[in-house]
Each structure stands twice: as C-alpha cells, then as structure tokens.
Amino acid sequence: MQMPDPRPERLARKSALVRQLQQCLPQGAVISDPAELRAYECDALAAYRCAPMLAVLPSSTAEVSDVLRICHEMSVPVVPRGAGTSLAGGALPSADSVILGVARMNAVLDTDYENRFVRVQTGRTNLSVTGAVEENGFFYAPDPSSQLACAIAGNIAMNSGGAHCLKYGVTTNNLLGVTLVLMDGRVVEIGGAHMDAAGLDLLGVICGSEGQLGVVTEATLRILPKPEGARPVLMAFDSNEVAGACVSDIIRAGILPVAIEFMDRPCIRACEAFAHAGYPDCEALLIVEVEGSDAEIDDQLARIMAIARKHDPLELREAQDADEAGRIWLGRKSAFGAMGQINDYMCLDGTIPVTALPLVLRRIGELSRDYGLDVANVFHAGDGNMHPLILFNANKPGDLELCERFGADILKLCVEVGGCLTGEHGVGIEKRDLMGHQYAPADLEAQMAVKDVFDPGWLLNPAKVFPLEVSEARRAVDVAAE
Amino acid sequence: MRPTSEAELAEMIAGADGPLRICGGGTRAVGCPVAGDILETGGLSGISLYEPGALTMVAEAGTPLADVEAALAAEGQRLAFEPGDWRGLLGTEGVPTLGGVVAANVSGSRRVVAGAARDFMLGVRFVDGIGQIVKNGGRVMKNVTGYDLVKLLSGSWGTLGVISEVSFKVMPVPEMETTLVCDGLDAKSGVRSLCAALGTPFEVTGAAHLDAGAAGGTSRTLVRIEGLAASVSYRAERLQSGVLAGFEAREGAASAALWRELRDVTPFAGREGAVWRVSVKPSDGPVLTAGLAERGVTHTAIYDWGGGLVWLLMPEAGDSGAGDAGAGALRQQVAALGGHATLFRGSQDLRRTVPVFEPQPAPLAALQAGLRAKFDPRGILNPGLMG
Numbered sequence: 012m013q014m015p016d017p018r019p020e021r022l023a024r025k026s027a028l029v030r031q032l033q034q035c036l037p038q039g040a041v042i043s044d045p046a047e048l049r050a051y052e053c054d055a056l057a058a059y060r061c062a063p064m065l066a067v068l069p070s071s072t073a074e075v076s077d078v079l080r081i082c083h084e085m086s087v088p089v090v091p092r093g094a095g096t097s098l099a100g101g102a103l104p105s106a107d108s109v110i111l112g113v114a115r116m117n118a119v120l121d122t123d124y125e126n127r128f129v130r131v132q133t134g135r136t137n138l139s140v141t142g143a144v145e146e147n148g149f150f151y152a153p154d155p156s157s158q159l160a161c162a163i164a165g166n167i168a169m170n171s172g173g174a175h176c177l178k179y180g181v182t183t184n185n186l187l188g189v190t191l192v193l194m195d196g197r198v199v200e201i202g203g204a205h206m207d208a209a210g211l212d213l214l215g216v217i218c219g220s221e222g223q224l225g226v227v228t229e230a231t232l233r234i235l236p237k238p239e240g241a242r243p244v245l246m247a248f249d250s251n252e253v254a255g256a257c258v259s260d261i262i263r264a265g266i267l268p269v270a271i272e273f274m275d276r277p278c279i280r281a282c283e284a285f286a287h288a289g290y291p292d293c294e295a296l297l298i299v300e301v302e303g304s305d306a307e308i309d310d311q312l313a314r315i316m317a318i319a320r321k322h323d324p325l326e327l328r329e330a331q332d333a334d335e336a337g338r339i340w341l342g343r344k345s346a347f348g349a350m351g352q353i354n355d356y357m358c359l360d361g362t363i364p365v366t367a368l369p370l371v372l373r374r375i376g377e378l379s380r381d382y383g384l385d386v387a388n389v390f391h392a393g394d395g396n397m398h399p400l401i402l403f404n405a406n407k408p409g410d411l412e413l414c415e416r417f418g419a420d421i422l423k424l425c426v427e428v429g430g431c432l433t434g435e436h437g438v439g440i441e442k443r444d445l446m447g448h449q450y451a452p453a454d455l456e457a458q459m460a461v462k463d464v465f466d467p468g469w470l471l472n473p474a475k476v477f478p479l480e481v482s483e484a485r486r487a488v489d490v491a492a493e
Numbered sequence: 494m495r496p497t498s499e500a501e502l503a504e505m506i507a508g509a510d511g512p513l514r515i516c517g518g519g520t521r522a523v524g525c526p527v528a529g530d531i532l533e534t535g536g537l538s539g540i541s542l543y544e545p546g547a548l549t550m551v552a553e554a555g556t557p558l559a560d561v562e563a564a565l566a567a568e569g570q571r572l573a574f575e576p577g578d579w580r581g582l583l584g585t586e587g588v589p590t591l592g593g594v595v596a597a598n599v600s601g602s603r604r605v606v607a608g609a610a611r612d613f614m615l616g617v618r619f620v621d622g623i624g625q626i627v628k629n630g631g632r633v634m635k636n637v638t639g640y641d642l643v644k645l646l647s648g649s650w651g652t653l654g655v656i657s658e659v660s661f662k663v664m665p666v667p668e669m670e671t672t673l674v675c676d677g678l679d680a681k682s683g684v685r686s687l688c689a690a691l692g693t694p695f696e697v698t699g700a701a702h703l704d705a706g707a708a709g710g711t712s713r714t715l716v717r718i719e720g721l722a723a724s725v726s727y728r729a730e731r732l733q734s735g736v737l738a739g740f741e742a743r744e745g746a747a748s749a750a751l752w753r754e755l756r757d758v759t760p761f762a763g764r765e766g767a768v769w770r771v772s773v774k775p776s777d778g779p780v781l782t783a784g785l786a787e788r789g790v791t792h793t794a795i796y797d798w799g800g801g802l803v804w805l806l807m808p809e810a811g812d813s814g815a816g817d818a819g820a821g822a823l824r825q826q827v828a829a830l831g832g833h834a835t836l837f838r839g840s841q842d843l844r845r846t847v848p849v850f851e852p853q854p855a856p857l858a859a860l861q862a863g864l865r866a867k868f869d870p871r872g873i874l875n876p877g878l879m880g
Binding site: 123124125126127128148149169170172176177180181183184193197199200201203204205206207208209210211212213214215216218219220236237238239259260262263264265266267303304306307310311314362363364365366391393394395396429430431432433434435436437438442446449450451453454455457458460461462463464465476 | 544545546547548549569598600604605608609611612621625626627628629631632633634635636637638639640641642643644645647648649652653664665666667668688691692693694721723724727772773774775776777798801802831832833850851853854856857858860861863864867868879
C-alpha cells in the first residue's frame with residue numbers, strides 16, 4: 012500500500028503552523044514532540060505506520076473550527092481520528108499531515124427519553140453512549156466489535172455496523188443529526204432531533220465518507236428501549252452449504268432474529284482452543300439470537316429450531332440461562348483474540364448476497380490452498396457480511412504481501428458474485444486500490460465530485476478511499492503555494 | 494420523451510437542449526412547478542432480480558409500485574417503509590412508480606421505527622445531467638464501499654440525476670397486526686401517549702394522532718403492534734395495562750385500514766386548502782399546533798411518527814389574508830422549534846411564490862447548490878423544483 016510522499020513545502024510550514032495552532036488551543040493540545048507523535052502513527056491496521064507532522068487535540072467545535080481554518084489557510088492536510096480503531100487505515104497519517112483527534116470531546120450534551128435521542132460529542136466511545144442511557148432502559152443500537160474503544164466520530168466516518176444490525180440497522184440508520192466543521196472552518200448543522208433533515212440528504216452522504224468531507228464534532232443519535240430479554244441458540248452443521256441454506260430458510264420464514272453469526276471449522280477450532288466455550292467440533296456453527304419476553308423468545312426459538320431440524324443439525328443448543336448464553340457468545344466474541352494468539356492476521360469484511368455464501372466459502376478454501384495461507388471465517392450471516400481472517404507471519408519476508416494478494420482475491424470474488432469490497436470497516440487505504448474493481452471511472456468521479464464540493468482543496472484525509480492515481484490531480488493543488 | 498432503456502435515457506439527457514421535467518408516473522406533483530420537456534421513466538420497467546431468502550429486490554425505476562408490491566406479497570414480503578399513494582391527496586392521476594418513491598423518499602408511518610425509504614435502498618443506477626450513467630451501492634445489506642450516493646439520490650426529487658434502477662431491502666409481512674385505539678384525547682395527551690408507547694420495549698411500529706377535524710368529528714390516537722401472533726397479543730396487553738390504559742384493540746384488516754388512510758393522508762384528500770408536511774421532534778408536534786392556534790391560524794392536524802410528522806391542512810389564503818397558506822407563521826414556529834416544513838399541496842401560483850421546501854441556512858444551501866452544479870452542470874434536471 013502506497014502513501015503519497017510528503018511535500019517539502021508543507022513540512023517547511025511546521026513551525027509557523029505550531030505557532031498559529033498554539034494561539035488558538037489550550038496548552039498541551041498541540042503535540043509536536045516526535046516521541047509523543049508515535050502514538051498517532053497508525054490505527055488498528057498496524058502494518059502501516061507513519062508519524063504525522065503534528066497532532067492536535069481540540070476540546071470544542073470552536074477549536075476544531077480554528078484548527079481546520081488554520082490548516083486550510085496553510086494548505087496542510089488534516090487526518091481526523093476518533094479512537095484509532097480503524098481496521099482499514101482510515102486514521103493513518105502522512106508525514107506532512109496534522110492528526111486531528113477528537114478524544115477530548117466526549118461529553119453527553121442532551122438526553123431526551125421522551126423523544127428517544129441523545130446528543131453527544133463525537134469523541135465519546137460507542138459503548139459509553141449506551142452507558143449514558145441504560146439506567147433508563149435505553150441503548151444505542153450499532154455495536155461494532157470494538158465498541159468498548161471506538162468513538163462515535165469513527166463510527167460515523169465509517170458507517171459502522173455490528174452483530175445486531177440485521178434488526179437495528181447500521182450507523183446511518185441511527186443518526187439523526189450532526190454538527191459538521193468544513194475544511195475552511197465553517198460550522199454547519201445538519202438534521203437534529205427531528206427525522207429526515209431538510210433538503211438533499213447531506214447527512215446520508217456524510218455518514219460513511221471516511222472523514223473526507225468534514226469533521227463531525229457533535230451527533231444526535233437515536234436511542235431505543237432495551238428489549239425485555241434476549242437468548243441465543245447454537246446450531247452445528249456438517250457443511251457450510253447446509254448452514255447457509257438454514258440461514259436462508261429462517262429469513263424466508265418471516266422470522267427476523269436480531270443476529271445470525273456464522274463460524275467455519277478453522278474458526279471454531281481456534282476459538283475453542285482459546286476460549287473453551289464448549290463448541291462442538293463441526294464444519295459450521297450458527298449462533299442465532301432473538302429478543303423479547305420469555306414467552307416471545309420461546310415462540311420464536313421454537314419456530315427457528317423447527318426450521319433448523321429440517322437441515323439435520325449435529326447439535327442444537329438453546330441457552331437455558333444467562334450463563335449458558337454467555338458461553339454460546341464467548342467463543343464468537345473471542346474469535347479475533349483467538350486468531351491473534353495463533354498468528355498475525357488480516358481481517359476483511361467483503362459482503363455478499365446471502366445466497367452466494369456456499370460458493371464463496373468453497374472458493375476461499377481453494378484460494379487458501381493456492382496461497383498456502385490458512386483462513387478462518389466468522390461473519391454476520393443474516394446480512395452476508397463476511398469476515399475472513401487470513402493468518403500470516405509478519406516476521407517472514409513477503410508474507411504480508413502474499414496475504415494482501417490473497418485478501419484482494421477474496422474481495423474481488425465478493426464483487427464478482429454481486430457483493431462489495433467492504434460492509435462495515437471502510438475503504439481507508441486497505442481497499443483503496445481495489446475500488447476500480449467495484450466501480451467504473453464515472454462512478455468514482457461522481458463520488459469525488461462530492462468531495463470537491465465539501466473540500467475543494469482535497470485537504471481532508473486526502474489519500475484514502477480513491478486510488479491514488481485517480482485522485483492525484485485533485486490532490487496536487489497547493490493553494491497556499493499559489 | 495419516454496426512453497425504454499437506460500442507454501436511451503442517457504442519450505436523451507445528453508442530447509437535451511433545455512430544462513427537463515422528470516416524471517415517474519406523475520403522481521407526486523410536489524415542489525415549485527418546473528417548466529420543461531417532460532421526461533417519463535415509465536418505459537424503464539421490470540423486476541430484474543428478486544431473492545426472497547436474501548430479502549433483496551432489484552427493479553427498474555419506472556416499474557409500477559403495484560407490480561413491486563404484488564411480487565413481494567406473493568412471497569409474504571413487503572416494503573417496510575410503507576410508501577403512500579398520494580393521488581387522492583394531490584388530485585393526480587397516473588401510476589406510482591418505484592423511482593418516484595425513491596426520488597421523493599416516500600415513507601409512511603413505520604418510518605418512526607423501521608426507517609425511511611432511503612434506509613432501505615441498497616443500490617442505485619442513475620443518469621446525471623450530462624448523460625453519464627453512474628452506479629452506487631449494490632445489492633447487499635451492508636456496504637460502505639465509497640460514498641453513499643444512494644442516500645443522496647433518495648429524496649433528491651430528480652434534481653441530481655434520473656434514477657434508472659434501484660436495489661432495495663424488503664421485509665417479511667408479520668403474522669399479525671393490532672392497533673390500539675383511543676378516541677377523544679387532545680393532541681397534547683395523545684402525543685404524550687404515543688411517546689410513552691414508543692419508549693416501551695414492546696416494539697410499536699406506528700404511532701399517530703388525528704385531530705377531530707381529520708378523524709370525522711372525534712380525535713383519535715392510534716398505536717400499532719406487529720409480529721408473531723402470540724407476541725402481538727402479549728405486547729398489546731402489556732401496553733393496555735400500562736401506558737395505553739383505556740385504548741381498545743382493532744385487529745387484522747380493521748387495523749390495516751387505519752394505517753392505509755394515514756399512509757395516503759386520506760383525511761385531507763379532496764378537501765379544500767393547502768397541505769403542509771412538517772418534521773419536528775415528536776413532543777414538539779402539539780407545541781407547533783398550539784403556537785399556530787395562538788396566532789389564530791386555522792388548521793387541522795394529523796400527527797404521525799409519534800408526533801414528529803405533522804400534516805397540516807390550512808387555508809391557502811393564510812394568515813390575515815397574506816395568501817401564503819400560513820407560511821410566515823408556520824415557518825417561524827418551525828425555526829424556533831427545530832425542524833422543517835414543506836408546502837406539500839398548494840396551487841401552482843402558491844408554489845411559485847412560497848418556497849415549497851424549507852429554506853436552508855446559507856452554508857448548507859451553498860453545499861446543496863454545489864452538488865447540483867456538479868451532478869447537473871447545465872441545470873436541466875427539474876430546475877428549481879427544490880427551490
């Protein structure tokens with residue numbers, strides 16, 4: 012993965028930039044010490060690292076506006092950063108850029124149970140949004156695996172999903188309004204506590220724009236009443252095809268579980284060895300969870316188990332109590348940790364039509380043999396959002412590149428069967444150079460035209476999402492030098 | 494102009510030498526009247542893919558909505574965002590199309606929990622103002638590959654591009670529906686009941702209140718629950734013994750009929766006056782109308798989305814005969830509360846003089862104008878429709 016070379020004229024502006032930023036920000040909010048800057052050299056895509064020229068940690072929308080205005084005037088790129096948990100390199104800086112971290116902005120600004128929304132500063136972590144409202148029986152629905160650490164700012168930038176979005180949708184479906192700071196420092200309010208912002212759906216295009224259109228400093232989020240209860244059931248099958256058919260039949264039957272998770276044999280074995288969740292040794296496992304009162308759950312699970320029985324499961328295990336429910340989820344929730352213990356891994360999130368599941372899993376198995384790299388699959392089956400984990404050895408020369416080529420082949424396969432490169436992690440730098448496989452030049456041009464409107468100088472997170480050669484002409488302009 | 498293929502649509506737009514008025518079935522005559530050659534999408538019709546097990550459908554934009562709904566019904570599925578038929582309300586004729594639903598982001602009562610039309614759109618193909626074919630999104634449930642132009646196109650009323658094909662998520666028809674009804678509540682206590690019901694874990698999928706003038710003489714408050722039969726009965730009972738004490742249950746077809754009327758805004762069909770569609774936060778619905786009453790603005794209101802969507806029937810003559818259908822008083826109220834008001838129905842003259850869509854603050858208006866200039870540099874797609 013390439014990043015553009017830093018521009019000497021930008022690096023030369025560093026001391027002037029520090030001076031100006033220090034005038035606007037409180038002491039300690041401008042970081043220029045090389046040792047301290049190392050904390051910002053990568054996100055969760057740790058294979059790629061580059062220290063930024065500076066990092067700033069503003070505490071308010073007004074300070075964010077000052078930072079952006081100054082950087083805009085000096086034509087210095089800005090890379091917004093939530094909590095730095097992006098798996099796609101969304102917060103990877105370039106050496107001539109300023110990291111704008113929103114971590115200090117984590118207040119809850121307004122909580123309204125009657126109208127079911129909460130307004131927060133976007134540095135607040137995903138889980139602590141729920142934390143702020145759960146005493147009153149509410150929760151914030153999108154639940155990415157990193158929810159303990161990841162910030163709402165990053166969730167909005169990447170339009171994050173989670174295991175429960177089959178029922179509750181992803182970030183964009185739960186976002187009512189934002190305060191957005193444009194690259195030139197102007198502050199705009201879009202949407203609010205009411206539904207459907209006026210005019211063109213700017214909110215819809217800002218969510219998922221990977222920090223390239225503006226910096227979201229505050230967000231109004233929809234909160235939901237917590238269900239009375241939830242219960243998972245574990246289903247074991249002796250082939251991926253049969254498990255896939257079972258998923259399809261459950262959906263066809265008109266029952267919509269809150270989550271359907273799928274694990275294949277390599278993943279089951281690794282998780283079992285790591286977490287001892289008591290999973291059966293089989294080809295494919297499903298975890299299906301439903302919500303409601305006890306009686307409602309009984310009714311739904313009875314119907315779901317009846318469907319599963321038609322597919323000759325090796326085992327059906329309904330959680331009898333909270334402890335058993337916890338153990339059913341334990342293995343699934345420790346999948347990433349389990350993989351990390353075995354080896355380095357790369358996690359992809361291509362999404363496919365549910366009907367293509369067996370074919371795609373078979374092809375991934377074949378590719379795994381061709382490349383000589385192991386792969387484990389764990390994913391949100393209800394919505395076709397795959398998560399192949401490719402294992403490699405970062406200390407072995409050439410292994411990372413081999414793994415990346417394997418990953419690229421899997422993603423191209425996802426596109427071939429009617430799916431997409433990324434379902435919830437974002438493009439970042441990771442899938443940037445594959446965009447041409449999903450989109451024709453005119454399709455990419457239309458997306459870049461949106462950035463042209465919001466950020467004409469292409470200073471916000473400029474080297475992401477679009478293949479470098481495609482965005483090169485736009486990034487080449489240096490207003491300050493002209 | 495009536496293209497029969499996407500390629501032909503692209504040629505026609507590329508070759509156009511003046512403004513175009515984009516029409517699906519012509520049933521959603523909303524917005525500032527547009528002068529221009531009519532470009533109809535009805536010739537782009539047909540369902541190209543339907544996978545019930547994946548809850549997805551792909552169809553051309555001109556496909557009649559009725560065809561889409563019939564195909565879904567045959568598999569026990571439906572459009573969960575409940576798009577309305579506005580022919581009665583707007584006094585239009587023609588055949589509502591899928592593309593029109595998307596372009597106008599038509600969403601009914603279930604929007605309050607399930608989302609708007611835009612939330613169910615998975616992918617779109619459209620032709621921009623210079624005749625280029627663009628695609629965005631795809632046909633899978635989760636997709637963050639690049640910017641979400643699908644949402645941008647939804648509700649853009651044909652001003653950014655002419656939609657040629659959409660793929661979207663569909664949902665199963667629930668086994669049963671029940672509506673809990675209470676007559677005679679005033680708007681404030683009605684909406685308070687709606688908010689309370691929406692705040693329970695009992696998965697309310699519709700929450701509306703109709704003024705006496707919209708409900709045939711006695712005001713009416715409605716709360717819908719849908720799902721598996723046993724579950725619906727359980728939830729109805731919990732609500733009736735809790736926050737909806739005194740509400741009575743209507744089941745099945747009787748329940749469905751109540752929501753069809755709301756979806757299509759039937760109570761205002763065929764009645765004289767301008768119709769406004771206002772979005773505010775739910776508890777502000779009755780605050781808004783109380784403010785209008787204080788100013789002596791005559792109105793009849795339907796509150797949907799738990800109180801947050803207010804349909805208002807008001808005399809075209811408006812406040813003290815200003816001839817603005819009450820725009821001045823209404824927009825002042827809305828600005829104070831936060832939200833937006835659309836002059837949904839009004840004479841052509843009225844829609845030429847009163848901004849139909851809520852005027853935007855300058856920086857937002859500039860962003861929207863900037864997007865239009867990029868997608869339609871010649872300004873020929875429904876120019877001026879959105880103001």
